[in-house]
Amino acid sequence: MDKKKLLFLIEIAIFSAIGLILDQLSFKLWAQGGSISLVMVPIVLMAFRWGVSGGLITGFLIGLLQVAMGASIFTPIQGFIDYFIAFTVVGLAGVVRHLVFAASKQLNKKAMTLYIVLGTTLGGLLRYIAHTTAGIVFFGEYAGDQNVYLYSIIYNGTYMLPATILTAVVAVLLFTSAPRLLQQQN
Amino acid sequence: MMEKMIFGRFMPGDSFVHKLDPRSKLLFVFAFIIIVFLANNPVTYAALFVFTLLVIFVSRIKLYFLINGLKPVIILMAFTFLLHIFFTKEGELLYHWKFISIYEEGLKQGIFISIRFLVLVFMTSILTLTTSPISITDGLEVLLNPFKKLKLPVHELALMMSISLRFIPTLMDETDKIMKAQMARGSDLSTGPIKERVKAVVPLLVPLFVSAFKRAEDLATAMEVRGYRGGEGRTRYRQLKWDSKDTLAILLLVAMTALLITLRS
Numbered sequence: 001m002d003k004k005k006l007l008f009l010i011e012i013a014i015f016s017a018i019g020l021i022l023d024q025l026s027f028k029l030w031a032q033g034g035s036i037s038l039v040m041v042p043i044v045l046m047a048f049r050w051g052v053s054g055g056l057i058t059g060f061l062i063g064l065l066q067v068a069m070g071a072s073i074f075t076p077i078q079g080f081i082d083y084f085i086a087f088t089v090v091g092l093a094g095v096v097r098h099l100v101f102a103a104s105k106q107l108n109k110k111a112m113t114l115y116i117v118l119g120t121t122l123g124g125l126l127r128y129i130a131h132t133t134a135g136i137v138f139f140g141e142y143a144g145d146q147n148v149y150l151y152s153i154i155y156n157g158t159y160m161l162p163a164t165i166l167t168a169v170v171a172v173l174l175f176t177s178a179p180r181l182l183q184q185q186n
Numbered sequence: 187m188m189e190k191m192i193f194g195r196f197m198p199g200d201s202f203v204h205k206l207d208p209r210s211k212l213l214f215v216f217a218f219i220i221i222v223f224l225a226n227n228p229v230t231y232a233a234l235f236v237f238t239l240l241v242i243f244v245s246r247i248k249l250y251f252l253i254n255g256l257k258p259v260i261i262l263m264a265f266t267f268l269l270h271i272f273f274t275k276e277g278e279l280l281y282h283w284k285f286i287s288i289y290e291e292g293l294k295q296g297i298f299i300s301i302r303f304l305v306l307v308f309m310t311s312i313l314t315l316t317t318s319p320i321s322i323t324d325g326l327e328v329l330l331n332p333f334k335k336l337k338l339p340v341h342e343l344a345l346m347m348s349i350s351l352r353f354i355p356t357l358m359d360e361t362d363k364i365m366k367a368q369m370a371r372g373s374d375l376s377t378g379p380i381k382e383r384v385k386a387v388v389p390l391l392v393p394l395f396v397s398a399f400k401r402a403e404d405l406a407t408a409m410e411v412r413g414y415r416g417g418e419g420r421t422r423y424r425q426l427k428w429d430s431k432d433t434l435a436i437l438l439l440v441a442m443t444a445l446l447i448t449l450r451s
Contacts, residue, residue: 003406003407003410006406006409006410006414007402007403007406009342009345009346009349010346010349010402010405010406010409011398011399011402012346013345013346013347013349013350013353014349014350014353014357014398014401014402014405015398016346016350017349017350017351017353017354017357018357018394018395018398020350020354021354021357021358021361025361038387041391045395057346060343061343061346061347061350064326064343064347065319065347065350065351067322068314068319068322068323068326068347068351069195069314069319070195070255070310070311070314070315071310071314072258072259072307072310073219073306073310074302074303074306075219075223076216076219076220079219139266141223142266142299142302142303143266143269143270166384169384170384170387170388170391173384173385173387173388174388174391174392177388177392178392181392181395181396181399
């Protein structure tokens with residue numbers, strides 16, 4: 001197996017582990033429950049470093065690991081979306097990768113900030129949509145004929161909005177001050 | 187926190203359930219999640235509840251750990267229960283006080299939903315309490331094998347999962363060390379305004395990430411020189427073994443499914 005592919009697999013594995021650790025750590029740092037966490041930071045990093053595929057696989061792996069460590073599954077569809085889709089789609093932050101790199105090369109911090117925020121927001125928004133959909137499935141099954149859309153949008157919004165903002169801020173601070181994190185080793 | 191991260195929620199033991207093959211446990215829980223939805227009357231919900239209690243008994247897990255697993259979802263459970271109590275307006279009126287009225291059907295649905303919630307949380311908890319994350323990975327790899335035909339890189343994913351699980355304790359240690367080092371330099375992660383705390387995260391992440399890249403590079407080199415070349419023909423250290431216990435567990439679930447289908451209305 002060629003070294004680059006091997007490095008790709010291993011970096012993703014290690015950064016998925018970091019994702020889980022950051023997810024737990026957030027409890028300690030701001031005692032808001034684990035949901036407003038930095039779990040998306042490694043996904044975004046891999047998405048910028050290796051492109052969309054890197055981000056998608058990192059997200060997918062984080063979902064898989066959470067299932068292996070103990071997941072909350074209430075219906076098959078909700079479980080599938082919450083664990084196999086929701087984290088995976090965060091990896092789509094990588095679509096702005098070349099824009100981030102171009103801005104970084106020109107040392108244009110403003111443009112870099114803009115694109116990092118754009119990518120992270122896209123990833124966070126897609127995850128929000130995924131969790132909301134899973135929530136609609138859940139409430140549809142468990143809450144009877146209530147207005148399940150509203151519940152799900154509000155419930156998931158309470159943590160997804162702050163989590164996305166937090167991830168965007170940390171990603172900007174991190175990648176503008178240490179852009180070498182995004183560069184692959186040769 | 188360390189221990190929680192290393193083993194997930196795994197509690198070693200030697201009960202019947204602990205000794206089952208991870209493949210049969212995964213199949214069992216996956217099928218259970220589906221058959222729960224067959225229940226639709228008091229008898230079937232009671233059957234599900236008794237069945238779950240039986241599995242808990244056989245697994246010899248202390249109830250304390252199961253209740254603990256309930257904590258993160260208890261609010262959601264209470265919320266769905268109250269929704270039914272207050273908003274289902276069918277059947278006989280049981281209780282009325284000012285604007286609150288509770289109907290028979292609402293109470294019934296509330297109890298049903300809570301039972302469904304409980305049995306699902308308990309059953310998935312039993313899986314992760316009796317099976318280490320690494321065994322679950324091995325089991326998943328085999329069960330997901332059919333998806334190889336759809337070009338899902340099953341072996342690679344399982345390899346990555348094992349690497350992640352292997353590195354969680356190491357990286358946890360490292361995170362702890364870096365946090366202490368930064369605290370010694372006066373960084374404050376847990377008090378002060380949010381803005382300052384978020385800023386303090388960066389000097390924690392940069393060294394963590396840099397050393398993680400170094401580790402990845404070292405591991406890639408190590409695997410390369412040992413001639414790693416993917417899944418085909420690779421032998422394994424941990425062997426899975428399916429025996430009569432596993433068949434029995436699956437048969438039990440089939441019997442439960444048949445029972446639910448007969449008793450449901």
